[in-house]
Amino acid sequence: MPDEQRPRVVIVGAGFGGLEASKKLACEEVKLTVLDRTNYHLFQPLLYQVATAALSPADIAAPVRAILHDCKKVEVILGEVQSVDVNKRLVHTGDLRVTYDYLILATGARHSYFGHPEWERLAPGLKSLEDAVEIRRRILMAFEYAEKMYAENTGDAAQRSGAMTFVIVGGGPTGVEMAGAIAEISRYTMARDFRYIDPSKARVILIESEPQVLAAFPEDLRNSAMKQLQDLGVEVRTGVRASDLTEEGLRVGDEYIRSRVKIWAAGNNASFVGKSLGVPVDRVGRVIVNDDLTIPGHPEVQVIGDLANFTNQYQEPLPGVSPVAMQQGRHAARNILGMIEGRPPQRFWYFDKGSMATIGRNKAVADLHAVHLSGFPAWLVWLFVHIIFLVGFRNRIVVLLQWAWSYVTFNKGARLITRNFQAETRPPA
Ligand SMILES: Cc1cc2nc3c(=O)[nH]c(=O)nc-3n(C[C@H](O)[C@H](O)[C@H](O)COP(=O)(O)OP(=O)(O)OC[C@H]3O[C@@H](n4cnc5c(N)ncnc54)[C@H](O)[C@@H]3O)c2cc1C
Incomplete structure (x- = not known):
């Protein structure tokens, strides 16, 4: 079919939802445009491993152009x-206006700080x-800051304990993974690297407002x-909320907990793009979609993933x-192919x-409905699933090798401090 006769499909967002739709439509008889504010697809479930120095950024991201280059x-x-x-x-970027016959919007979510x-x-x-x-x-x-304080004999007791207290707010899967990983690097990976401090004495505190962590999992x-x-x-700490955040704690x-490093894993807000559609959104800004993923009054527009309610x-x-x-x-891609052939969109x-959710080395939980796993078997299932779904052959091999290396040596290879290290070694004002 000549290019000008092909229906024009625009997909905004090349995350999990947008990329799946793109792969399904890429070689079909449509004119496909994929728009993203980054040039890569990011495997968010392993972000915590970059944050805790187990993996490097490039290990969990793959360029969108490379993924789709065959078509x-x-x-x-x-x-x-x-x-x-x-x-x-019309889709508006800062300097472009892109027209479409069919649109899939998949711009995901950001954090929410509850006002x-x-x-x-x-x-x-x-x-x-x-x-x-x-x-x-x-x-x-x-850790560098604490080492410097102890080496130079500066700082009072509260400053010293705050320097090595890590607080994670939010006991969902991301908070649990972060807490486990920080505990592991301080107890094992860094334990012998410093002269004045003992990193294994670092406090890792996980805060959850519900009575238990991982509220969406079964009780066992x-x-x-x-x-x-x-x-x-x-x-x-469960059943309590974090408040009054400052640099010190x-x-x-x-x-009151003195803590230099605080990490937020407590809530999400949908991407702002959803609100521009002019259809109802929920409390966190997710677009309320029909049962076929289209939006009210516009079957040519579908919203998917974290942006959709x-x-x-x-x-x-x-x-x-x-x-x-x-x-x-x-499903959204199949709906478009059906609509092009004159069929209505189907229910999802x-x-x-x-x-x-993983917690650390040999530690995880897995709810597979028929069977509940915890500890080593759950951890093995977690490893297997994450390697399978990681995008890119290179990434799979590199991550597998890094994990094998870390498992044997307890080492994490990506312990690089980038940017602004001089300012950060000074005590906070
Ligand atoms: C730390 C973390 C850990 C997670 N762990 C798990 C897990 O273990 N298991 C699991 O199932 N899920 C996990 N999730 C959730 C999962 O990653 C999301 O549900 C999933 O990514 C949603 O896919 P999506 O396509 O809706 O959005 P995303 O994957 O977030 O993709 C959105 C895309 O849109 C792009 N974008 C955003 N705004 C714009 C814009 N204005 N213009 C252009 N492009 C834009 C972004 O760059 C991104 O590429 C985790 C999420 C996080 C953050």
Whole structure:
């Protein structure tokens, strides 16, 4: 079919949802444009390993152009979408206007600080490679700073303990993974690297407002996760909220905790692009989609993944996890191919295979519905699934080798402090 007669499909976002849709449409008889504000697809589930120096940024990201290069007709544009005009069928970036016949919007989510945007600077969240490298810098700098204080005999007792106290706010899978990984690097990886401090004495505190961590998991796995965290020396505080964040620390319930490094894993807000569609959104800005993923009044527009609020047959919104985004991406692509042939979009059904969270070496929980695993077997399943779904052959091999190396040696190879190290070795004002 000549190019000008092909329907023009635009996919915004090359994350889990957008990339699946792109791969399905890339070699079809459509004119496909994929737009993303980064030039890579990011495997977010392993971001915590970049943040804790187990992996390097390039190990968990793959260039979008390279992933789609086999289909020569795909156009990939690097640009940040500001808004969508659904009446004119136009996608706006800062300097471009891209027209479409069919649109898939998959711009994901960012953190939510529950009305305290000023906390973002004090307690970064983990969503992008930049976030992960910044968190890695803060964690590694905390040990350098403590070493310097002890070596020069400066700082009072509170400053010294605050320097090596890491607080993670939010006991969902990301918070649990971060807490476990920080405990591991301080207890094992860095234990022998310093002369004046003992990194294994670092305090790692995980805060969760619900009565237990991993609230979405079955009770036996929640209990198991709690025990596995405690075995690693993580102090878990449940049923309390964090407040009054400052450079020096934060309040947790009635207690004030001095802590130099705070990490936010407590909430999400959908990407701002969803609101520009002019259709109803939920409390966190997710677009409320029809049961076929289209938006009200515009069957040519579909919203998927973390940006969509999709209610399943039990009237529950689907969780913000990668299998939801990937299945919706494939479904949205199939809907478009059907609509081009004159068929209406079809209802989306989610096939839930279960969920997992890792806590550390040989430590994890996995809810596979029929069977609940914890400890070593859950950890093995977690490793296997993450290697399978990691995008890019090079990434799979590199990550597998890094994990094997770390498992045998307890070492983490990416302990690099990048940017601003002189300013950070000074005590905070
Ligand atoms: C730290 C972390 C750990 C996680 N661990 C797990 C896990 O273990 N298992 C699991 O199932 N899920 C996990 N998730 C959730 C999972 O990653 C998300 O549910 C999934 O990424 C959602 O896919 P998506 O396509 O909706 O959005 P994303 O994958 O977030 O993709 C959004 C894409 O849109 C682009 N974008 C955003 N805004 C714009 C814009 N304005 N213009 C252009 N492009 C834009 C972004 O650059 C990105 O490429 C984790 C998430 C995080 C943050």
